[in-house]
Amino acid sequence: MPHNAPMLVQFFRNPETVSVFKRGDWDLLLRQAQGADVLPRLSFLLREKDLLGSAPEQVMVHLDSARNLSEGYERSVKWEVNRICHALRGRDVPVILLKGAAYMLAEMPFARGRVFSDIDLLVERQKLDTAERALFLNGWLSSHLDEYDQRYYRQWMHELPPLKHMKRRSVLDVHHTILPLTASLKPDSSKLFADIVPLQDNPYIFTLSPIDMVLHSATHLFHEGEFEHGFRGLLDLDGLLRQFSAEIDDFWTVLIGRAAELDLNKPLYYALRYSHKILLTPIPSGSIEKIGDGVPKGLTAKLMDALFMRALQPYHYSCDKFGASLARWLLFVRSHYLRMPFYLLIPHLLKKAMKPKKQL
Amino acid sequence: MYADYSVEPESDFFDFHISLEKPMGVRRWVRPQVQFYVDRLTPFKPLPLDQAFPMLEWGLNWCVSTRINNQLTIHAAVVEKNGYALILPGDPGSGKSTLCAALVNSGWRLLSDELTMVSLADGRIFPLPRPVSLKNESIKVIQRFSPDAVISRISHDTSKGSVAHMRVPTEHVDRSTETAIPGWVVFPKYIAGSPLTLEPLSKGQACIRLIENSFNYSILSEKGFEAVTKVIDSSDCFDFSYSVLDDAISEFDDLAALKSGESQNAT
Known part of the structure; x- marks a missing residue:
């Protein structure tokens, strides 16, 4: 595997590879990065490692464009977060930023140039109504107005229907826990809230604790149904693991213990396994074996390897191994039964299928 | 339309990898359509085959206006x-x-x-x-x-x-x-x-x-x-x-x- 890894994967393992690049190599690298939606991140990494000197002028057009795009993006996300603070000021609703917005506002170096579409927030369930009302008064409206959709989200899911700002069109996903209520894994979200960390000098906005950030990133990626952004999710995990393992004493033991406490052994197992296999994330030997119950074994483990090693590659046809589309489809089906048990899922899918499609 | 432009068969770096193709399936033959691809992805819905050339131009404009941000x-x-x-x-x-x-x-x-x-x-x-x-x-x-x-x-x-x-x-x-x-x-x-x-x-x-x-x-x-x-x-x-x-x-x-x-x- 390491020898025939796609060019983009090799790049993130070792960015120095570009120093021997020919123009044709840049062509392929940029296309794979565009497909995986990580071109700005690649651009920042090249700059940080002082490797831009080897890029031809025509390549710089795209690298500079990607950097400008993500800087503009960063500015607008920070403004949205500012507006969220404004909306919730004085309402005693601590708001926890998740994923992309959290990495950005916490200024984590690996996430420079990360682009994402929605801002994800976590709010305690009993404060959800207050938060929704305050956001509504400040222009964020619920986007799924259909009664069935509303009920689907509110009764079964772990988040409100997406809220869209009426003027700026920004989309917020407001979660109250990190997995659907109907999922088989049941992490206790009060434990997450107990450990939240304030973002520098901002009394309203928090992030999860570093350990919980890793676990949430893993949970999100390995419950995901659409893998266009799978590789990007894996890069997040790799970045989080490298950064926190260097900063936190006894990181691996604490991480594995916390996964057991939150009922998240399985996503952590996948995260460590594939981050190491694909991006060569340094993980002390024997750590993965210490993860407790619930991890796949034997044939299941082999099948999951076959699926994830395909689906987590960059989303570009040049990276697709034999069976990649089938693997993505099977994981899409899997994501649905992870989300709800069959006795709820089947009626839900029937209902969705029979509903007349809205005219756009 | 493009007769005066240089073709660069030797080049190995391209800003955009685009193609116009007839989609597979029935619409290849019955009221044929054309699809615009950027590196095998399709940003638009297909159009009637007769509109292939305008689609090429609109597609190129789309590529430049969405991907070029260094100007x-x-x-x-x-x-x-x-x-x-x-x-x-x-x-x-x-x-x-x-x-x-x-x-x-x-x-x-x-x-x-x-x-x-x-x-x-x-x-x-x-x-x-x-x-x-x-x-x-x-x-x-x-x-x-x-x-x-x-x-x-x-x-x-x-x-x-x-x-x-x-x-x-x-x-x-x-x-x-x-x-x-x-x-x-x-x-x-x-x-x-x-x-x-x-x-x-x-x-x-x-x-x-x-x-x-x-x-x-x-x-x-x-x-x-x-x-x-x-x-x-x-x-x-x-x-x-x-x-x-x-x-x-x-x-x-x-x-x-x-x-x-x-x-x-x-x-």
């Missing part, structure tokens, strides 16, 4: 004379493409009929000369105005009505790396039967309207603001309405003569 991109036609660029922003129906096509056939060099690319470093305009899009009545207008212009077959019933494209003169293609200094920002308006008017516009007003016509101003923010102000600083700005193409062209020729006179006096 400020403005939705405006732009032509050049004596080194100065005449920038013509305008909403659909303002007649900017017609005006652009007529200017290109009257001694002005085409930089672009749709995308004005402003360098963030020095505010100069980078050319992107591609076939000029003509819609509905303006196809006939240009045929009449310059009978020698090479105009493509017309695709009817597109989302923008009937669409044809005008070939770019060879010399303009050959000079496609020659940048230009912004000289004028003119907001055109075609009003049937109206007399020609050219009203000076304050720099502040022109600046705001140029920003409104920009694709990536909000992304570039401060850098974008600096680029816009460079354009506005070096340009004379006008509101312009016209109904007769010949009059419009001679008005712009006068502006160009005035400017080169000024710059000669200055040296």
